[in-house]
Amino acid sequence: MPAYMDDEDLHKLLRLKRYEQPDEVYFDGFLREFHRRQRQDALKRSSISLFFERLNTYLADPRSQGWAYAPVLAVFVVAFYSIIGTTDNAPVPAVGMVPVVSVAPAAYLNSGQIIQASWPGPTMMMDNQRPMRFQSEVCVPGTPETVFARINIDLQPEDSAEQEGQQSTWQWHRA
Amino acid sequence: MEVGPQSPGPEGSQRPDEDQGLVARAQEGDTEAFDELVTKYSPKLFGMIYNMTGNREDTHDVLQDVFSKAYRSIKRFRGKSKFYTWIYSISVNMTLNFLKKRGRQKKIILEDMSNALLKDPEYLEMVGKSDPIRDANLNELQQRLNEGMQALSEDHRTVVTLFDIQGLPHAEISKILGISQGTVRSRLFYAHRQLQNFLEEFRS
Numbered sequence: 001m002p003a004y005m006d007d008e009d010l011h012k013l014l015r016l017k018r019y020e021q022p023d024e025v026y027f028d029g030f031l032r033e034f035h036r037r038q039r040q041d042a043l044k045r046s047s048i049s050l051f052f053e054r055l056n057t058y059l060a061d062p063r064s065q066g067w068a069y070a071p072v073l074a075v076f077v078v079a080f081y082s083i084i085g086t087t088d089n090a091p092v093p094a095v096g097m098v099p100v101v102s103v104a105p106a107a108y109l110n111s112g113q114i115i116q117a118s119w120p121g122p123t124m125m126m127d128n129q130r131p132m133r134f135q136s137e138v139c140v141p142g143t144p145e146t147v148f149a150r151i152n153i154d155l156q157p158e159d160s161a162e163q164e165g166q167q168s169t170w171q172w173h174r175a
Numbered sequence: 176m177e178v179g180p181q182s183p184g185p186e187g188s189q190r191p192d193e194d195q196g197l198v199a200r201a202q203e204g205d206t207e208a209f210d211e212l213v214t215k216y217s218p219k220l221f222g223m224i225y226n227m228t229g230n231r232e233d234t235h236d237v238l239q240d241v242f243s244k245a246y247r248s249i250k251r252f253r254g255k256s257k258f259y260t261w262i263y264s265i266s267v268n269m270t271l272n273f274l275k276k277r278g279r280q281k282k283i284i285l286e287d288m289s290n291a292l293l294k295d296p297e298y299l300e301m302v303g304k305s306d307p308i309r310d311a312n313l314n315e316l317q318q319r320l321n322e323g324m325q326a327l328s329e330d331h332r333t334v335v336t337l338f339d340i341q342g343l344p345h346a347e348i349s350k351i352l353g354i355s356q357g358t359v360r361s362r363l364f365y366a367h368r369q370l371q372n373f374l375e376e377f378r379s
Contacts, residue, residue, distance in 0.1 A: 005371055005374055005375065006371075007367055007371075010339075010367055010370060010371055010374070011339050013316065013317070013320055014320070014335065014339035014340055014370075015339060015340065015342070016317065017222075017226060017317075017320075017321075017340045018222055018340050018341070018342070020222065020225060020226070021218055021221060021222060022221070022231075027214065027217050027218060027221075030213075030217055030235070030238070030239075031210060031213055031214060031217075033239065034213060034239060034242055034243075037239055037243060038243065038246065041243065
């Protein structure tokens with residue numbers, strides 16, 4: 001070694017430190033411990049945090065965007081209700097109208113994924129004798145690029161023999 | 176297992192990500208694919224963290240935490256950088272956080288040298304004349320170098336570890352640390368000067 005250590009000598013000396021490594025047995029044990037810690041971690045974490053982590057991961061997956069329609073649809077039905085309420089000036093017969101308290105049982109959206117939706121808002125009045133269709137654009141959150149989709153929704157009473165004043169459920173699907 | 180230099184090197188930074196397949200499988204939930212990534216990167220990251228912390232037990236714990244975090248986050252990895260850049264970034268950040276919490280109270284115990292060292296051409300060149308006194312001096316020099324490394328600031332020690340020991344190019348270090356290449360070079364320059372001065376004091 002020269003009397004003065006130049007950059008190259010220093011670099012060579014430092015490079016030798018890459019050999020400061022445990023042997024293969026250590027790394028085998030390291031992987032086993034990693035598995036053990038993963039299991040412990042899964043047990044320790046609360047079910048709520050696991051739920052949110054899984055939900056976050058699922059929504060971040062582009063192939064699971066269909067699920068992102070679920071909350072959007074709730075807003076969507078509210079919008080539909082307000083449009084009907086403000087723009088439909090035709091006389092509405094009192095007889096035959098039923099309050100809709102749920103939208104059920106399922107919708108088939110986005111490659112056949114089944115989405116359960118519920119009606120969280122105020123009661124919506126619909127003609128229980130007549131199927132209805134509406135169309136709108138929905139915005140799908142939870143994706144890097146916001147996705148817009150135009151969907152048609154047909155609403156049909158599950159049981160057309162509903163009586164006035166009874167609550168009704170409606171079946172809807174992507175047209 | 177003899178763990179030798181496996182750094183990507185300057186030319187490696189231009190290639191497509193060789194871990195893409197494993198990462199994609201791991202993102203699908205294939206735990207064996209993630210295990211392969213752990214097996215591939217644990218020796219490299221061990222060396223990096225070890226030279227930052229100077230302590231084997233701490234290195235073990237930090238490295239476990241690094242892979243746990245990577246496992247939880249891998250579905251959010253979008254491939255904008257290479258996987259090794261991503262995992263190195265996690266490792267550096269977690270190690271620096273650990274060092275901040277730990278402070279400087281721990282004594283360094285860097286002492287493990289793999290048997291692969293004995294086959295290294297640069298090592299053989301340094302001890303080429305097989306003089307026991309020379310060997311002893313080299314060992315002492317290494318000890319002194321370890322002390323010098325621990326005397327560096329964390330920022331300086333990080334760039335020395337990534338560049339000189341791990342063999343990463345300036346461009347990759349810049350991406351991992353989120354600083355400019357000029358800053359990487361500047362930190363390296365000052366870190367080398369400090370280490371040279373530290374070793375000169377020892378030699379004189």
